[in-house]
Structures are given as C-alpha cells and as structure tokens.
Amino acid sequence: MKPNIFFLIIFVASLSFSCNQSTQIDQNSSKSEISYVPEWSKEVIWYQIFVERFRNGDPSNDPTANDIVGTYPDSIPGNWSITPWGSDWYKPDAYFSQSSLPDKWNNLQLRRYGGDLQGVLDQLDYLKSLGITAIYFNPLNDSPSLHKYDPRYWRHIDRNFGPNPKEDIELIESENPVDPDTWKWTNADKLFLKVIEECHNRDIKLIMDYSWNHTGKVFWAFEDIKEKGKDSEFADWYEIESFDDPATEENEFAYNGWAGVQTMPEMKKDIIGTHDDVPLKGNLHSEEAKQHIFNVTKRWLDPDKDGDPSDGVDGYRLDVAEKIPAGFWRDYRIVVKQVNPEAYLLGEIWWKSWPDELMLPHYYLEGDMFDAVMHYHWYRPARHFFADAPEPLKPSEFVASLKEEFEEISIDHLQAMMNLTASHDAPRISTSLYNNGRYKYMAKPWDNENYKIDKPDKKTRTVQEMLLIHQYTFIGAPHIWYGDEIGMWGSDDPCTRKPMVWTDIEYEDEMAHPFNKERKTDKVEQDTVLLNFYKKLISIRKANPALVYGDIVFSLVDDENRTLAYNRILESDEIVVAFNKSESKKVLQIPVSNGGKYINALDHNLIYNSENGFINTELDATKAIILIFEE
Numbered sequence: 070m071k072p073n074i075f076f077l078i079i080f081v082a083s084l085s086f087s088c089n090q091s092t093q094i095d096q097n098s099s100k101s102e103i104s105y106v107p108e109w110s111k112e113v114i115w116y117q118i119f120v121e122r123f124r125n126g127d128p129s130n131d132p133t134a135n136d137i138v139g140t141y142p143d144s145i146p147g148n149w150s151i152t153p154w155g156s157d158w159y160k161p162d163a164y165f166s167q168s169s170l171p172d173k174w175n176n177l178q179l180r181r182y183g184g185d186l187q188g189v190l191d192q193l194d195y196l197k198s199l200g201i202t203a204i205y206f207n208p209l210n211d212s213p214s215l216h217k218y219d220p221r222y223w224r225h226i227d228r229n230f231g232p233n234p235k236e237d238i239e240l241i242e243s244e245n246p247v248d249p250d251t252w253k254w255t256n257a258d259k260l261f262l263k264v265i266e267e268c269h270n271r272d273i274k275l276i277m278d279y280s281w282n283h284t285g286k287v288f289w290a291f292e293d294i295k296e297k298g299k300d301s302e303f304a305d306w307y308e309i310e311s312f313d314d315p316a317t318e319e320n321e322f323a324y325n326g327w328a329g330v331q332t333m334p335e336m337k338k339d340i341i342g343t344h345d346d347v348p349l350k351g352n353l354h355s356e357e358a359k360q361h362i363f364n365v366t367k368r369w370l371d372p373d374k375d376g377d378p379s380d381g382v383d384g385y386r387l388d389v390a391e392k393i394p395a396g397f398w399r400d401y402r403i404v405v406k407q408v409n410p411e412a413y414l415l416g417e418i419w420w421k422s423w424p425d426e427l428m429l430p431h432y433y434l435e436g437d438m439f440d441a442v443m444h445y446h447w448y449r450p451a452r453h454f455f456a457d458a459p460e461p462l463k464p465s466e467f468v469a470s471l472k473e474e475f476e477e478i479s480i481d482h483l484q485a486m487m488n489l490t491a492s493h494d495a496p497r498i499s500t501s502l503y504n505n506g507r508y509k510y511m512a513k514p515w516d517n518e519n520y521k522i523d524k525p526d527k528k529t530r531t532v533q534e535m536l537l538i539h540q541y542t543f544i545g546a547p548h549i550w551y552g553d554e555i556g557m558w559g560s561d562d563p564c565t566r567k568p569m570v571w572t573d574i575e576y577e578d579e580m581a582h583p584f585n586k587e588r589k590t591d592k593v594e595q596d597t598v599l600l601n602f603y604k605k606l607i608s609i610r611k612a613n614p615a616l617v618y619g620d621i622v623f624s625l626v627d628d629e630n631r632t633l634a635y636n637r638i639l640e641s642d643e644i645v646v647a648f649n650k651s652e653s654k655k656v657l658q659i660p661v662s663n664g665g666k667y668i669n670a671l672d673h674n675l676i677y678n679s680e681n682g683f684i685n686t687e688l689d690a691t692k693a694i695i696l697i698f699e700e
Contacts, residue, residue: 103406104436110384110413111484112617113203113274114607115548116196119493120206120230121181121215122568123551124188125154131183132229139221139287140214141332142178144169152180154568155593158559159522159581173583174515177563181215184568186230186260193267199554199600200607203274203546205386205415207493209261211241212285215566216493218388219285219333223365224252231257246289247357249364262372265382276413277369280388281353281362281397283326283333290358291334295322306358308335327389338394347421348432352396359397363404370408384413390439391418391428398438415487418442424510429474434482441485444545446474448490449508455536455650458505464626464633464650484617486545490536490553493566497550497559499525502532504560513560514583522582524558524591531691534602535648538693541606542616542637542646554603556596570595609670609695615639624660632688634659644670645696649688659684667696 125131134149146167156162165176186209196204208217211225225241228234237255245251254262268275284291290303298304298312308325327333337354353359370381385405390398398416405412416439421428427449430442450470454462462470475483490498496512503525504512511517525533540547552569559565570576576593610616615637625634625647632655634647643662649655661667661679669675677684677696688694 103402105406105410106440106481106485107384107411107413109274109411110203110440111546112611113546114201114610115203115205115487115489115546116199116201117205117489117492117548117550118189118207119184119216119551119566120186120189120209120227121184121217122566123184124192124569124571125183125185126187126189126191127185127232128183130185130187130229130232130234132181136229136234137179137181137213139285139332140212140219141330142170142175143332145179149179151183154182155574155576157577157579157581158564158567159579159583160577161581172515174513174563178215180563182568183229186226186257186264187232189264190260190267193271193273196273197271198604199549200604200611201549202272202611203276203383204268205276205487205548206278208278208280208388210279211237211257213287214285214332218280219283219288221285221287222246222289223279223284223362224368225255226257226261228255228257231255231260247361249368252368262380265372265380269379274383274413276384276386276415277382278386278388279365280327281336281401282389282392283335286332286334288334298322303355303357305337306355308337327392336393340394347428348391348395348398348438349393350396351394352400353393359400363401366401366404367408370405370412378409378412381409383409383411384415384440386415386417386443387439388417390416390433390442395433395438398433402438413441413485414439416442419445424507427474429477431477434478441482441487441545443492444486444488445495447471447486447488447543447545450474451536451539452490452501452508455539456502456505456532458502459507463628464631465628467633468623468626480544483544484546487548488540488543488545489548489550490540491550491565493550494562495565496561497557497565498536498553499529499533499556500558500560500565502536503529503558509561513562513564518584520560522560522564523579523589530599535650535691535693537602537606538646538695539648541610542635542644542695544621547607547610549603554600556599605671613637613642613644613697615642615644619644625657627657630655632657636661638662641698641700643698645684645698646693647686647688647696648693649690652690654687654689656685656687659686661698663698663700666699668699670695670697 131151134145146164148164148167152162168176170176209226210217210220211222211227212220228237231237233256237257240253240255290306293303294301310323311321313320313322325335327335336358339351339354341350371378372381416433418428418430418433427446433439450467452458454467495509504521514520514522555570557570559567570593572595579591579593582588619637619639622636624636631651632649637644645659647657647659660682661684664679667677667684677686
C-alpha cells in the first residue's frame with residue numbers, strides 16, 4: 070500500500086487516508102533537496118489581499134486617469150474619478166454617462182478605489198487578531214489595470230500603491246531594464262519592503278503573485294517592439310504573428326494575447342509535442358526573457374543580496390501556470406530554491422475544459438515544479454456536497470470525488486495545498502453557495518439575469534458554516550479571500566472584488582441593480598458573528614497539529630441519512646468531525662480510536678464520552694460538530 074497516495078479502505082463501514090508514514094519520511098528530507106516542501110506552508114492560515122480594494126491608507130497616491138491608460142477598456146471618460154469607497158456597488162458613477170462602453174460590466178472595470186500598501190500596513194494588526202499567518206498578495210507589479218496581471222514593469226511595485234507615484238515614474242525611467250545593477254528602489258518598492266518587515270515581525274509570511282506567461286501591452290519590452298519592429302532586441306520574447314511594414318499605410322503588427330486578450334501579449338514558447346500535453350513540454354523561447362524573470366524573482370526573495378532571505382518574500386503564486394512549459398518551471402524552481410529553500414511555490418492549475426473539467430494537478434506536484442496548487446480541485450466537490458450544487462451529492466460520492474481529485478498526489482504536497490473557497494477569479498463563498506448552479510458557470514448577472522446578487526439568506530449561512538468546518542479540519546491549508554470573514558457577498562469578477570468593508574467607513578445600502586430592476590435593500594456592514602466564527606475555527610486549527618498532519622479516517626459514511634464523519638488522528642490525538650446534511654435531526658454513532666472524554670471544540674460546555682469504541686451524538690439538521698479527545 071502506497072503511503073503517499075490518497076486511498077480508501079472499507080473496513081467496518083470505515084474509510085481511511087493515512088498521512089503519518091509519508092510525513093515522517095518527508096520531514097527527514099534535507100531542505101537542500103529540490104523537492105523539499107516547506108513545513109510552514111502546511112500549517113498556515115492564508116489571507117488573500119487584492120490591494121486596490123483592501124484599504125485606502127493614503128489618498129495622496131490615488132490613481133489619475135493617466136495612470137490607467139494602457140489597459141482594458143482603453144476608453145477613459147473626461148470626467149473619470151476615483152469611486153468613493155462606501156458607495157452602492159451597482160450604482161453608476163458620474164462618468165458612466167460619458168463612457169462609450171456598452172454596459173455597467175465594462176464600466177465597472179474602469180473603477181479604481183485607491184487601495185494601497187499603506188492601507189495594508191494600517192490593518193496588519195486586524196489580520197493578526199483574526200489569526201491568519203500568511204498573506205497571498207494579488208499582483209503588486211506596476212500596471213495600469215486594477216488586477217495588475219498586465220504589467221508595465223515586473224521589477225517594481227505599482228506606482229499608486231506607494232507614497233510618491235510621480236517620483237517613482239522618474240526613477241524607473243532612469244534605469245536600464247535589462248541591467249539589474251541599474252535598478253533602483255522606488256518609493257513604492259521601499260514601502261513594500263516595509264510591509265515585508267512588518268509582516269515578519271508579526272510572524273506572518275507573505276507571497277507575491279506573478280504571471281510569467283504574459284505582460285501588459287505597455288510593458289517596456291513590448292513597447293520597444295512596437296517602436297522598432299523586428300529590429301527590436303526583444304522581438305523574440307513574444308508570440309509575434311507579423312511585424313508592421315513601414316512601407317505601407319496599414320499597420321500589420323499582430324501578436325497573440327493570452328486567451329485572445331490583446332492587452333496581455335503572450336511570451337514566446339518552444340513547445341515540444343502538442344499544446345494539449347499536460348504538462349506542456351518545452352521552455353520559454355528567449356533566454357534573455359528567462360534571465361529577466363529570474364532577476365525579478367531573486368530581487369524580492371533577497372532584496373539586499375546578502376545571502377539571507379529573511380528580508381524577502383516567502384514565495385510566489387504563479388498565474389496560469391499550465392500555459393507555461395514544464396522546462397521553464399523546473400529551471401524556475403532551482404533558481405528560487407537556491408536563494409531560499411523555504412520559499413513556497415504555488416501554481417494556478419485550474420481548467421482542462423471550462424466549465425466541465427478541472428485539470429488534475431499531480432503532474433506539477435512531483436517535486437520538480439510546485440509545492441502546491443490553488444485547490445479549486447478540493448472546493449468544487451466540497452461545494453457540490455454541502456450546497457447541493459448543482460444537485461445533491463451522496464456522502465459516499467463526496468468521499469469518492471475526493472479520492473479522484475487527490476489520487477497520485479503525495480501527502481507532503483496535499484498538506485501544503487491552498488484550500489480556497491473564493492478568490493479574485495470566482496464568486497465569494499456566500500454568493501457561490503447561495504446560487505447553487507454549476508461551479509463558476511454563468512456566475513454573474515451579465516451572464517445570467519436570474520443570478521442572485523443580494524445578501525445571501527440564513528439557509529446559505531448554515532451551509533457556509535458546515536463548509537467552513539470542513540475547510541478548517543481537512544487536509545490542506547485554509548484560505549480566506551479578503552472580506553469573506555466579515556460576510557461580504559458578490560458574484561464572479563468584477564463583483565467578487567468589491568471594496569473591503571471596514572467599521573470606520575460609512576457605506577451606502579446596496580439598492581441598485583445592474584439592469585435597473587427592483588431588488589431588496591441590503592445593509593452593508595461587518596458581520597461580527599461570522600467574524601468570530603472564523604476566529605474560532607482558526608484557533609482550533611492552530612491549536613491542533615492533528616488537523617495539519619493527522620491521518621484521516623472516514624469513519625461514518627451514511628447515504629441514507631446523509632451523514633458523514635471523519636477522524637483526524639496523530640499518535641494519541643484524535644479529532645472527530647461530523648456532519649448532518651439531512652433536513653432532520655439525526656443520531657450518529659461514530660467509531661473512535663480512544664476511550665474517554667471528547668470535548669465539543671465549538672462549545673466547551675458539551676462533553677461526550679466514548680463507549681465500546683463509539684461516540685453517540687445527536688446532530689440537528691444541516692449542522693456539524695468538532696470533537697477533540699481529552700486524555
């Protein structure tokens with residue numbers, strides 16, 4: 070029996086997934102080995118921050134119309150301005166009436182709210198009090214867009230995230246972009262170095278987000294190609310279809326953009342085999358482009374280049390990773406691990422065929438590319454089970470789907486997975502559960518006029534609590550998309566990216582509808598009850614190593630009663646997690662390993678005693694429980 074593969078063994082109505090043997094082997098591995106997965110990445114609680122929408126800590130650096138030129142939609146009304154932080158989300162901004170764009174969806178992409186790094190610094194103590202221990206930052210590189218995946222420069226922090234955008238532009242323009250010895254630290258760069266320092270002072274790790282698959286159309290190297298054509302020294306960096314012929318009036322310049330998006334020109338790749346291979350075989354075409362990427366990567370891993378990476382970031386999240394050949398990722402891992410063996414590499418491995426089939430990520434988790442992936446592959450079956458989305462799923466089918474998703478992935482990598490329920494690219498958890506159709510399919514009102522955009526109801530909240538209990542007690546590191554912890558709601562992009570709700574900002578009620586329909590009025594404020602529930606689950610996770618490293622035994626799988634239980638076991642520690650997915654109260658008889666007392670982790674006043682190898686517990690409809698063995 071392979072200890073590094075998710076397996077199911079049916080014995081006395083029990084299913085088991087063993088972790089200990091593989092964990093012991095991997096913990097004895099040398100950190101100098103390229104396959105080493107950082108232990109810290111298995112124990113963290115992730116918090117994802119989209120800086121532009123997190124907090125405006127310095128209004129003096131707010132973007133101007135000039136700052137957002139060079140990205141979609143390339144049409145900026147003359148009266149464009151920053152959107153007030155607390156305004157009703159769907160209410161048109163004043164400049165919408167002058168916009169040439171066809172609908173509100175397009176105009177929402179024009180919005181900026183002025184979030185910046187000072188806003189992050191101002192709220193680090195809030196994050197510490199929440200209990201999170203690692204931050205995943207969406208792209209910070211200098212870019213005209215709100216999402217920053219279309220950079221002007223990879224090597225610098227966005228000018229509007231720092232205190233002096235005008236001076237930063239002048240500093241950047243004085244550099245030679247291909248010569249790292251000429252690179253300076255802008256004001257925004259220096260502020261991010263302070264963010265790193267302040268996070269580490271609070272024992273919070275942090276990773277940056279980059280897409281090495283494409284740049285923006287105003288990226289410095291691409292601008293050089295537009296000016297010099299095939300004579301540009303960077304002409305082989307990109308997938309250029311044809312260069313402009315100066316002898317004709319027509320501009321023949323054509324290139325491939327990521328997924329056809331012309332604001333994101335793709336880097337040129339040398340593909341061996343076919344574009345359908347998983348993973349892609351080959352490498353990036355230009356060695357100079359690769360070296361530039363490596364130089365940017367090392368810049369943030371060890372900013373002062375003294376060989377001690379403690380002043381740098383703790384890893385990277387790599388966007389659309391399946392679009393870049395494996396040869397590049399193998400080279401990239403070596404570069405990163407040589408600077409910092411403890412750096413965490415997280416790949417975005419998502420769709421094989423949207424919206425039906427996810428790409429199984431195990432090819433990328435063999436020790437030579439990534440430590441983990443963003444685990445949408447866990448969330449989709451979990452959402453299916455807990456939210457009956459898009460139809461009911463039996464407990465046995467849920468367990469089988471987990472086996473299918475996890476098979477052939479070592480436990481070392483499974484424990485390091487980022488288990489997320491929402492992100493910048495998917496509806497917020499509450500809205501995702503409230504609209505229980507297919508995952509991420511027709512998941513915004515412009516695609517589906519019947520999609521519910523209002524505040525989710527009490528039934529959804531009950532489902533969300535069950536799913537969260539599962540998330541914080543399962544294999545893999547839990548993740549929070551900013552604002553989910555205080556009850557924010559929103560459909561898929563762009564509505565998953567609403568400004569964070571803070572207690573010191575006054576918010577308008579949500580009343581407006583994108584199609585001017587009638588809707589109920591929803592008050593926008595922090596849900597402190599939900600916030601405290603998150604804090605409780607985080608404290609339980611952090612206090613119990615069995616929830617990180619323990620074996621998992623599916624001890625009760627009852628399709629008829631729609632009940633499920635699993636036990637997390639690490640040596641003598643045992644934690645029982647049970648769910649009643651039915652619409653009526655049920656009595657569960659759960660097998661356990663220990664004789665004695667089990668404490669309800671969510672209510673310490675409730676104590677259960679095991680008898681003859683079982684715990685009997687009564688669970689109300691659509692409820693879950695966490696029981697911790699106390700010797």
